Amino acid sequence: MKIAVVDYGMGNLRSVTQALEHVSAGRAEILLTDRPELVAAADKVVFPGQGAMRDCMAGLVQSGLRDVVLDAARNKPFFGVCVGAQLLLDHSEEGDTAALGFYPGTVKRFPSGQLDAAGARLKVPHMGWNEVWQTRRHPLFDGVEDGARFYFVHSYYMAPADPALSLGFAEYPFAFSAILGRGNVFATQFHPEKSAAAGLRLLDNFIGWDGSDA
Template sequence: MKVAIIDYGMGNLHSVLKSVQAVNDCGADVFLTSDPDVVVKADKVVFPGQGAMPDCMRELREHGLAEAVLETTGSKPFFGICVGAQLLFEHSEEGDTAGLGLFPGNVVRFADGLKDAHGERLKVPHMGWNRVSQTRAHPLFAGIDDGERFYFVHSYHFAPADAALSLGESTYPTPFSCVVGRDNIFATQFHTEKSHHAGLQMMKNFLAWDGCC
């Protein structure tokens, strides 16, 4: 089994690679690639991202990888991480950027002046550990407790037009969608590669996943 981690110059690529390799007990060939043909021929695809969405979208197109992402999301297990998940939506408020349009909906910025339950101001970006409620069952949640903590770094979040896309929510200070998926696509706003045991378990589940819900 070949597992391609898409390298378009953005994201914690080596951290993602090491995290997948750490749970690779099935003998998969896990590698970084910026070659669209190699991505399309892989059995599974991981799509990481970090940074500003306009930059990520530009780099994706300049590397000729946008078409490869669109093709692979239609046929094989696909895991998007952080901006790699945001890029799957139609549009982002960050730089007024068009996404790949695989999921209906937008990526929106957290409002200014957010406060927690004690009246303390919340910073944007939302950074650090936060709990994730599993709103729908999914094979990639296997062995992960509902309400488990994952690591976030983001100023923008998913706003799916179809509520059925949302698989998990976090709170800052109100609920927002942080896990989305449909058919063979699964994507998280948080960084699995920085989320210790829970993140590793999720990636291990991905390696075992056949792309069915």
Template structure:
């Protein structure tokens, strides 16, 4: 495998083409490989863990394809980026389907409340949260070159609630305030979709590829 390879984990539940194409755009010639092979994940320099769909289905597919340990090992040993469900799966438990996650990070995944969700003008907010929203940053190299309160693209009904406030590097507001970016050591994970977030999303991916935790 070429030096500097970036592995995008394929467990059948991600928008892999969009993620891989966005990474290729900022990879500066490095190889981006979409893979379901644990050996390829283990050999990669960096790992991206995207996901779409329901948490129970994602966890089941991860296990069915024999990728659980590959994800755990990668998150323990190399620069690792979780995206959307790929962020949620890192935590201990999700209300969606009442299923355990990977337990790599401490905390829970909770659903937006259906009741009393209102915008500043009083209009009702629908779940899922879908569209562009501002992200308030806490200092981290992943935000380099990205303005405070830059807007990113979200599609989700659930969000992470970390048990350790020190994990939080990004927050947003949709009826209620919620955590939308976390980091610890070599791990960074975001609820929004950088691959769908125009210039700032590409900048975030470029920052991940340059990051030396």
């Protein structure tokens, strides 16, 4: 089995690749690639992203990977990470950027001046560990406790038009979608590769996943 990690020039993709290699334990060939034909030929695809949305979208188009990423999201087990998850929506407030439009929805900026339950001001970006609550059962949640903590670094959050697309949520201080997906797509706002045992378990489950959300 071959798993392609899409390299379109954005972010530290080596950490994602190394985490997948660690959990695969030889069950899969993990290929970090910027070649559309290799992404198209892979059995599964991981789509990371880090940095400004406008730059990420430009890199995706200029690399020639846009269409093959959309095709993978339609047809094979697909794991989006951070900006790679945000790019699946229609539009981002960051730079007033049109995204891939795979799902209807918007990427919105956290408002400034928000307070936590104790009255302390919440910083933007949302950075650090936070609990993620699962909205329904999913094969990738096997062995992952509801309310498990994952590592976030982001100033913008996913707001899908269809609430049923949200597979999990976190709070900062209001609830926002931390996991997006349906069918063969599973996409996280947080970084599973930086999220210790819970994050590695998600990636481990992805390697064995057949793309069904039942």
